[in-house]
Amino acid sequence: GAVVSQHPSRVICKSGTSVKIECRSLDFQATTMFWYRQFPKKSLMLMATSNEGSKATYEQGVEKDKFLINHASLTLSTLTVTSAHPEDSSFYICSADPFGGSADTQYFGPGTRLTVL
Amino acid sequence: AQSVTQPDIHITVSEGASLELRCNYSYGATPYLFWYVQSPGQGLQLLLKYFSGDTLVQGIKGFEAEFKRSQSSFNLRKPSVHWSDAAEYFCAVGASGGSQGNLIFGKGTKLSVKP
Numbered sequence: 001g002a003v004v005s006q007h008p009s010r011v012i013c014k015s016g017t018s019v020k021i022e023c024r025s026l027d028f029q030a031t032t033m034f035w036y037r038q039f040p041k042k043s044l045m046l047m048a049t050s051n052e053g054s055k056a057t058y059e060q061g062v063e064k065d066k067f068l069i070n071h072a073s074l075t076l077s078t079l080t081v082t083s084a085h086p087e088d089s090s091f092y093i094c095s096a097d098p099f100g101g102s103a104d105t106q107y108f109g110p111g112t113r114l115t116v117l
Numbered sequence: 118a119q120s121v122t123q124p125d126i127h128i129t130v131s132e133g134a135s136l137e138l139r140c141n142y143s144y145g146a147t148p149y150l151f152w153y154v155q156s157p158g159q160g161l162q163l164l165l166k167y168f169s170g171d172t173l174v175q176g177i178k179g180f181e182a183e184f185k186r187s188q189s190s191f192n193l194r195k196p197s198v199h200w201s202d203a204a205e206y207f208c209a210v211g212a213s214g215g216s217q218g219n220l221i222f223g224k225g226t227k228l229s230v231k232p
Contacts, residue, residue: 004160034219041126043207043222044161093160106220108153110160 003027004096006109013084014117021079021112023094029074030096034106035067038091050077084116119144121210123223130198131231138193138226140182140208149211150191151220152182156204164206167191178202203230 003026013019023033031052036044048069049057056069066088068080077096081088091113095106120143130136142148149168153161165176172184182193191208205227209220 006160041224043121043224044220045222046219049219095161105163108161111158113158 002098002105002107004094004107004109006092006094006112008112009110010113010115012115012117015085016083018080018082019084019114021081021092021094021114023077023079023096023109025075025096025098025107028096028098030077030098031074032097033071033077034095034097035069035077035079036093036095038093038111044093047079052077081114084114086116089114089116119148119210119221121208121221121223123206123208123226125226126224127227127229129229129231132200133197136193136195136198136202136228138206138208138228140191140193140223141189142191142208142210143189144210150182150184151209151211152176152180152191152193153207153209153222154178154204155207155225161207164193198228198230200230200232203228 005024007022033050035047037047038044046059047062050069050071052071052074058064066082071077091111093111094109097106122141124139151166152164154164155161164180165174167174167184174182180195182191184191205225207225208223211220
Protein backbone atom coordinates (compact mmCIF):
# COMPACT_ATOMS: atom_id res chain seq x y z
CA GLY A 1 0.00 0.00 0.00
CA ALA A 2 0.79 3.71 0.12
CA VAL A 3 1.96 4.13 -3.44
CA VAL A 4 2.59 7.53 -4.97
CA SER A 5 2.98 7.93 -8.71
CA GLN A 6 4.26 10.78 -10.81
CA HIS A 7 3.63 11.52 -14.44
CA PRO A 8 5.52 11.98 -16.61
CA SER A 9 8.69 10.33 -15.41
CA ARG A 10 10.75 12.28 -17.88
CA VAL A 11 10.00 15.35 -19.96
CA ILE A 12 11.99 17.48 -22.35
CA CYS A 13 10.63 20.83 -23.39
CA LYS A 14 11.66 24.00 -25.16
CA SER A 15 12.48 27.14 -23.29
CA GLY A 16 9.40 29.30 -22.76
CA THR A 17 6.89 26.48 -22.68
CA SER A 18 4.97 25.24 -19.66
CA VAL A 19 5.14 21.76 -18.24
CA LYS A 20 2.68 20.05 -15.92
CA ILE A 21 3.74 17.30 -13.53
CA GLU A 22 1.17 15.15 -11.78
CA CYS A 23 1.49 13.52 -8.39
CA ARG A 24 -1.09 10.90 -7.43
CA SER A 25 -1.65 8.89 -4.30
CA LEU A 26 -2.91 5.60 -5.67
CA ASP A 27 -4.34 3.82 -2.66
CA PHE A 28 -4.86 6.48 -0.06
CA GLN A 29 -6.13 10.00 0.29
CA ALA A 30 -3.73 12.80 1.05
CA THR A 31 -4.85 16.21 2.20
CA THR A 32 -1.24 17.29 2.11
CA MET A 33 1.39 16.70 -0.52
CA PHE A 34 4.88 18.11 -0.73
CA TRP A 35 6.91 19.12 -3.76
CA TYR A 36 10.69 18.85 -3.65
CA ARG A 37 13.36 19.74 -6.14
CA GLN A 38 16.64 17.91 -6.40
CA PHE A 39 19.64 19.39 -8.17
CA PRO A 40 22.44 17.13 -9.43
CA LYS A 41 24.59 15.89 -6.57
CA LYS A 42 22.47 17.91 -4.16
CA SER A 43 19.84 17.18 -1.63
CA LEU A 44 16.12 17.54 -1.93
CA MET A 45 14.87 21.02 -1.27
CA LEU A 46 11.28 21.58 -0.29
CA MET A 47 9.54 23.88 -2.75
CA ALA A 48 6.01 23.97 -1.44
CA THR A 49 3.35 22.29 0.60
CA SER A 50 0.21 21.48 -1.33
CA ASN A 51 -3.05 21.47 0.59
CA GLU A 52 -6.22 20.03 -0.88
CA GLY A 53 -8.78 22.71 -1.49
CA SER A 54 -6.59 25.64 -0.53
CA LYS A 55 -3.58 27.55 -1.73
CA ALA A 56 -0.17 26.01 -1.58
CA THR A 57 2.40 27.24 0.89
CA TYR A 58 5.67 28.11 -0.81
CA GLU A 59 9.11 28.07 0.73
CA GLN A 60 11.17 31.22 0.77
CA GLY A 61 12.79 31.89 -2.56
CA VAL A 62 10.37 29.78 -4.60
CA GLU A 63 8.41 31.80 -7.15
CA LYS A 64 4.77 30.88 -6.79
CA ASP A 65 3.87 32.42 -10.13
CA LYS A 66 6.44 30.25 -11.83
CA PHE A 67 5.72 27.01 -10.01
CA LEU A 68 1.94 26.72 -9.96
CA ILE A 69 0.54 24.09 -7.62
CA ASN A 70 -3.00 22.81 -7.73
CA HIS A 71 -4.31 20.22 -5.28
CA ALA A 72 -7.78 19.75 -6.67
CA SER A 73 -8.59 16.38 -5.12
CA LEU A 74 -7.48 14.17 -2.27
CA THR A 75 -5.43 12.02 -4.62
CA LEU A 76 -3.95 14.49 -7.08
CA SER A 77 -1.61 17.44 -6.91
CA THR A 78 -0.09 19.08 -9.97
CA LEU A 79 3.00 21.22 -10.35
CA THR A 80 3.13 23.42 -13.45
CA VAL A 81 6.45 24.97 -14.37
CA THR A 82 5.46 28.04 -16.37
CA SER A 83 7.67 29.61 -19.01
CA ALA A 84 10.35 27.07 -18.30
CA HIS A 85 14.00 27.97 -18.72
CA PRO A 86 17.13 25.81 -18.73
CA GLU A 87 17.80 26.65 -15.09
CA ASP A 88 14.51 24.94 -14.22
CA SER A 89 15.94 21.64 -15.38
CA SER A 90 15.92 19.39 -12.37
CA PHE A 91 14.48 16.30 -10.74
CA TYR A 92 11.12 17.04 -9.16
CA ILE A 93 9.82 14.70 -6.47
CA CYS A 94 6.51 14.77 -4.69
CA SER A 95 5.48 13.11 -1.47
CA ALA A 96 2.12 12.47 0.10
CA ASP A 97 1.11 11.94 3.67
CA PRO A 98 -2.02 9.90 4.42
CA PHE A 99 -2.20 11.33 7.90
CA GLY A 100 -2.61 14.97 7.16
CA GLY A 101 0.81 16.50 6.85
CA SER A 102 2.79 15.33 9.83
CA ALA A 103 6.36 14.21 9.39
CA ASP A 104 5.56 10.74 10.65
CA THR A 105 5.10 9.06 7.35
CA GLN A 106 5.52 10.39 3.88
CA TYR A 107 5.48 8.36 0.73
CA PHE A 108 7.55 9.58 -2.14
CA GLY A 109 6.86 9.45 -5.82
CA PRO A 110 9.48 8.17 -8.26
CA GLY A 111 10.28 11.68 -9.46
CA THR A 112 10.08 13.55 -12.76
CA ARG A 113 13.20 14.50 -14.68
CA LEU A 114 12.64 17.85 -16.41
CA THR A 115 15.05 19.00 -19.09
CA VAL A 116 14.52 22.44 -20.61
CA LEU A 117 16.38 23.05 -23.85
CA ALA B 118 17.59 26.62 11.94
CA GLN B 119 17.13 22.98 11.25
CA SER B 120 19.87 21.33 9.24
CA VAL B 121 21.26 17.93 8.40
CA THR B 122 24.88 17.20 7.62
CA GLN B 123 26.15 14.10 5.90
CA PRO B 124 29.92 14.53 5.98
CA ASP B 125 30.73 11.84 3.44
CA ILE B 126 29.82 12.59 -0.16
CA HIS B 127 30.95 9.24 -1.53
CA ILE B 128 31.88 5.99 0.17
CA THR B 129 33.14 2.79 -1.42
CA VAL B 130 33.06 -0.49 0.45
CA SER B 131 33.70 -4.07 -0.55
CA GLU B 132 30.80 -6.45 -0.75
CA GLY B 133 30.43 -8.22 2.58
CA ALA B 134 32.13 -5.46 4.52
CA SER B 135 30.40 -3.45 7.19
CA LEU B 136 29.04 0.02 6.52
CA GLU B 137 28.45 3.15 8.54
CA LEU B 138 27.04 6.32 7.02
CA ARG B 139 27.22 9.40 9.17
CA CYS B 140 24.49 11.92 9.82
CA ASN B 141 24.48 14.89 12.15
CA TYR B 142 21.52 17.14 12.68
CA SER B 143 20.73 20.48 14.19
CA TYR B 144 17.27 20.83 15.64
CA GLY B 145 15.85 22.76 18.55
CA ALA B 146 13.45 20.16 19.81
CA THR B 147 13.12 16.41 19.74
CA PRO B 148 13.40 15.54 16.10
CA TYR B 149 11.94 12.87 13.95
CA LEU B 150 14.86 11.27 12.09
CA PHE B 151 14.79 9.31 8.88
CA TRP B 152 17.05 7.49 6.47
CA TYR B 153 16.01 7.14 2.86
CA VAL B 154 17.64 5.35 -0.04
CA GLN B 155 17.44 6.49 -3.65
CA SER B 156 18.43 4.34 -6.58
CA PRO B 157 19.45 6.10 -9.81
CA GLY B 158 16.53 7.93 -11.37
CA GLN B 159 14.18 6.70 -8.69
CA GLY B 160 12.24 8.22 -5.84
CA LEU B 161 12.99 7.72 -2.20
CA GLN B 162 12.42 4.60 -0.16
CA LEU B 163 12.22 4.81 3.60
CA LEU B 164 14.79 2.60 5.32
CA LEU B 165 13.97 3.44 8.90
CA LYS B 166 12.85 6.20 11.21
CA TYR B 167 13.23 7.27 14.80
CA PHE B 168 10.57 9.10 16.78
CA SER B 169 11.13 8.08 20.37
CA GLY B 170 11.93 5.13 22.59
CA ASP B 171 14.74 2.70 21.86
CA THR B 172 17.59 4.64 20.33
CA LEU B 173 18.66 1.73 18.16
CA VAL B 174 16.24 1.44 15.27
CA GLN B 175 15.94 -1.50 12.95
CA GLY B 176 14.94 -0.93 9.36
CA ILE B 177 14.45 -2.78 6.13
CA LYS B 178 17.14 -4.55 4.14
CA GLY B 179 19.20 -5.25 7.24
CA PHE B 180 19.91 -1.60 8.07
CA GLU B 181 19.91 -0.10 11.52
CA ALA B 182 20.58 3.35 12.93
CA GLU B 183 21.38 4.67 16.35
CA PHE B 184 20.15 7.97 17.72
CA LYS B 185 22.71 9.66 19.95
CA ARG B 186 21.31 12.84 21.38
CA SER B 187 24.59 13.90 22.99
CA GLN B 188 26.30 13.79 19.60
CA SER B 189 23.30 14.97 17.56
CA SER B 190 23.90 12.00 15.35
CA PHE B 191 21.84 9.34 13.65
CA ASN B 192 24.33 7.10 11.86
CA LEU B 193 23.19 4.32 9.57
CA ARG B 194 24.85 0.92 9.76
CA LYS B 195 24.78 -2.41 8.04
CA PRO B 196 26.96 -5.35 9.11
CA SER B 197 27.43 -6.83 5.65
CA VAL B 198 26.89 -4.83 2.47
CA HIS B 199 25.42 -6.38 -0.67
CA TRP B 200 26.06 -5.17 -4.21
CA SER B 201 22.41 -4.16 -4.46
CA ASP B 202 22.93 -1.64 -1.67
CA ALA B 203 24.79 0.66 -4.06
CA ALA B 204 22.67 3.82 -4.12
CA GLU B 205 22.38 7.32 -2.67
CA TYR B 206 21.44 7.56 0.98
CA PHE B 207 19.76 10.56 2.53
CA CYS B 208 19.34 11.41 6.17
CA ALA B 209 16.42 13.69 7.01
CA VAL B 210 14.94 15.43 10.00
CA GLY B 211 11.34 16.36 10.52
CA ALA B 212 9.37 18.27 13.10
CA SER B 213 8.03 16.12 15.89
CA GLY B 214 4.30 16.52 16.13
CA GLY B 215 2.33 19.40 14.81
CA SER B 216 1.47 19.94 11.20
CA GLN B 217 4.89 20.83 9.85
CA GLY B 218 5.29 17.79 7.73
CA ASN B 219 8.13 18.73 5.48
CA LEU B 220 11.48 17.08 5.82
CA ILE B 221 14.93 18.65 5.84
CA PHE B 222 17.38 16.49 3.95
CA GLY B 223 21.12 16.12 4.06
CA LYS B 224 23.04 16.29 0.79
CA GLY B 225 23.30 12.55 0.58
CA THR B 226 26.04 9.97 0.59
CA LYS B 227 26.65 7.92 -2.51
CA LEU B 228 27.53 4.33 -1.73
CA SER B 229 29.52 2.26 -4.19
CA VAL B 230 30.08 -1.44 -3.60
CA LYS B 231 33.16 -3.24 -4.91
CA PRO B 232 32.83 -6.90 -5.83
